[in-house]
Amino acid sequence: MVFPDRDNASAPPHTTPIIPQNIGADSMSNAVAAGIPVTVTNQLSFPLVVYSTVTPTPPSSPPSTNPADYLPVYTQIATVPANGAQSFTTPDALCRMVICRASDDFPLQLFIPSILAESAATTVAQTDLQTCQTVLSFYQQVMSQPYAPASLQFNELFVNVTDVSTLESAVATFFSTNGMNGATYGHWSIVSYWATNSLNAWPGTYYCYQPQTSSSGFVIPPSDCGTLTVANGTATFTPAAGTPSTGPLTFSHSTLSSDGASAAAGLLLTAVPRSLAWEGQPDSVVLCFVGTLNGQTLVAQPYQNPSIPWWIAAYDLAYGAFQTVQLAMALDMAVTVLGGVANGIGYLSSKISSFISSGNSALSAQSGTASPASAIGEEAEPINVDVDVDVDVDIDTDTDNVEDTDNVTDTDVDVDIDIDIDIDDDVFAVIDVDVDVDVDVDTDVVTDTDNVTDTDNVTDVDTDTDIDTDVNVQPGMIKGALSNLGSWIVSKGFPALVKNLAIMVAFTSAQKLLQVWQQAASQDLQNMAPQQSTGLGLLINYMLNENNPIATRWTTFADYVQAGSVAADVPSTGTQQMVLTTIVMTKDPAADSAQSGWNWPQATEVALVNQLAQYGSAATQYQAYQVLASYTYDGKPLPVKVACNVALEYLKQISGKNA
CATH class of the missing domain: 2.60.40.780 (von Hippel-Lindau disease tumour suppressor,  beta domain)
Known part of the structure; x- marks a missing residue:
């Protein structure tokens, strides 16, 4: 307070x-x-x-x-x-x-x-x-x-x-x-x-660092830039040599700030309670800070020498918790106050969607300084996907008539066909999702004949093709998948996902990739903030990161699927299909090139799928991904998207056993 x-x-x-x-x-x-x-x-x-x-x-x-x-x-x-x-x-x-x-x-x-x-x-x-x-x-x-x-x-x-x-x-x-x-x-x-609101809840010394960022990732800071001392309900920032001072600090609604602070000036930090499980201390809950000092990213933690870039996702992964706390406090006070207003409670109940949306907007705005990774990486772009666009065919024909005096007939026929389909058709069957795949057919016919008309006929045909998907998406399934993945990341998976960190796709934009299931999960997506897709964004970046060996990537994925010793904790086959399909859909030049250049006998692929299918129970499914981790063909590991498609075929085969 x-x-x-x-x-x-x-x-x-x-x-x-x-x-x-x-x-x-x-x-x-x-x-x-x-x-x-x-x-x-x-x-x-x-x-x-x-x-x-x-x-x-x-x-x-x-x-x-x-x-x-x-x-x-x-x-x-x-x-x-x-x-x-x-x-x-x-x-x-x-x-x-x-x-x-x-x-x-x-x-x-x-x-x-x-x-x-x-x-x-x-x-x-x-x-x-x-x-x-x-x-x-x-x-x-x-x-x-x-x-x-x-x-x-x-x-x-x-x-x-x-x-x-x-x-x-x-x-x-x-x-x-x-x-x-x-x-x-x-x-x-x-x-x-x-x-x-009270720093009395979090006394201690917090060591401050200013991590360097680049277009691809984060660099662990080599030295501190000062300390925050919290005692007797107040906080004091003591800067290191060369770091500017801030003046008095105020703590209100999880925000620690200097007078008049903004994202560009002064000290503006968001307090994020978190477990030290990522650092190997799962029973320790501490307060950490992430934000800016005069426009530069600053983080503070209760121990020296950070070993892992927790700050890139700590706020976003805890977004749901911030939502719970703020919403619960506001609703409790509102019910108390409006209890004395005629129809106040009824009116608030009828407008609860607007109430929640307003609160979410405030939390999302806070993430600008609380999530330094929010501006890193490209916007997630699905390959050849334009959701909710009707099938259409556009044909444009241009004819130019020009007289020629040549008595020689030359006929040149150039046919250029560019077909971009990067999603495996075999993966899709239960729910029809409108996925637009652009097929560009350019046909140039040039005929030169003495004293006749030279005609250029150019026909561009854009066809939106329906692809069936057998990912049986049900209401609540997207939210459940993100929660399942988030649980694994928060409890143990984060250190693996940030090893050799490279951010190709912005974490929070991963929500865009989930729009292919809009019809089946409209309520999930309507109520979901971009921050809630951070866990999926982390996994996508990791699986497409060429700095990590393919075998290591699939071993980590196997750990996610294994989840724990309790079979109920294992993500369902549908959840696994959603995650794998999202990886396949994510545009990535290196992964896309490796996939398109891969050739192997169909019989070999079928044999591998059948080999994986022996791991059909919930308790053994993770072992299928361990097989993918060690598998090679002609001495080479499978490109990650090829392996994803194999895994999708495997899940399709066993899904009848594990709905």
Whole structure:
């Protein structure tokens, strides 16, 4: 939280201000005539502080659908001694109070007196502290393991809600089902707010680096450019020699910034809690920062000498977690505020799609500085794919008549046929997807004859050809595939994918490649932000990266398919088909050339497919990719797209056994 009275700080202009204000006891009685008497009893051995929380502006009519309008403003209204009690009057008759530990503002209880109550009382006990500590652990899990089953289920409560009045009971049921008895929606909201607005949640020393970027990848920085010291709820940047200073820093809504900071000036960082599993410490959850210092990428981490470029994807891979936290906090406050507005809850429920979309837009805008890889690489371009374009044939004929006086007849017939089809037709069968393949036929017929007309007939025929696909895409399947892939990357796959890193295709533009399944998965794609395709973008870049041996690429792919010891964790055959087909569709000159230049007997290909088909069970499918990793023909490994097509034939053959 930001406490200007304590820390002499102010919120940066690019964030919604969270500016609690202390109200002295002497002046309180004059300011709270409309309030009610409240008594807080403290059974804990440390003092408490009580805040009143309100929205930045009063509710409008009709109510706002912008989540930023429901981010709470904290105002201190009372303190409570250790093992004691305190009575005071609330600022308003309808008051939403958050009771916190005085030393670090760690939240303990959300207290909202009953409507029209003449007085109210509450007790803060050890169970409140224990419950909030449990919820904080779950918050850290959601942020650091956004693709864990519990994290995804919790996210669904908010992104799929249709009646916001049901959220309180839905969240309580979720917590109870997942072993967090007694935890409520209110606990989640106040703990999340503390963790995203109070540096008391993340004390320590953070080592700052400015990694160099190029058109192809990232260079691990050789030396630090300063340190961030977080203590007593404040942050101080101490620059190394030659690095400019920044002045006072403010932390608000996961953003650490200097006064007036922007992407081009000052210090502007996004805080990303993450697991150190990539560095071999899977049980450690820490805070890291990624953003800019005077327009140059800056990262900060709680250990020295970064060994892996975590910052290129950390924010995007955690996008769903940021969405969960921000959406849940805003909806909780909105329900509280709009409960006193006629039809306010019903109106918000009817506009929930706009509410969520507005929140997603804000998170996506933040990724500009939080994801330094967002501008690296080419836009993902499907080969010969124009989705949702009707079949058409255009014929243009141009005739030029010119008299010749030559008595010799010369006939030149030039036929140029360019056919670009880079997607294996055999792969496709169950769902018809409009994939436009350009076939250009240029026929030049030139006839020169004495005293006759010289005619040039040029016919350009563009034909859009339907290709059938047997990837049985169902609603929810794209989202499930990205979650499955993201889970593997976050838990263990990232170090392999960034080895010899080369970025040919922008990570977040991988979403464009999924549009071929638009008809079958329109809702998935409609609600998906570009950041959520980052995992797929990482894998595509890795599989097309010639800096890594083909055998190594398929060994890594086998690890992704193996996922874990539990068969339920293995991606389905349909998911594998989607991922492989997306790799085949991605335009890449080197891979495309290698594919088009490959020749081998059809019988050899069939034999290889049959060899792979012996690994038909979910528990053994990864072994098929291990075979591809070691396979050679005529002493050469299969080009990656040729191998993808072989794998697609294999999956087609076994899909009847593993739907």
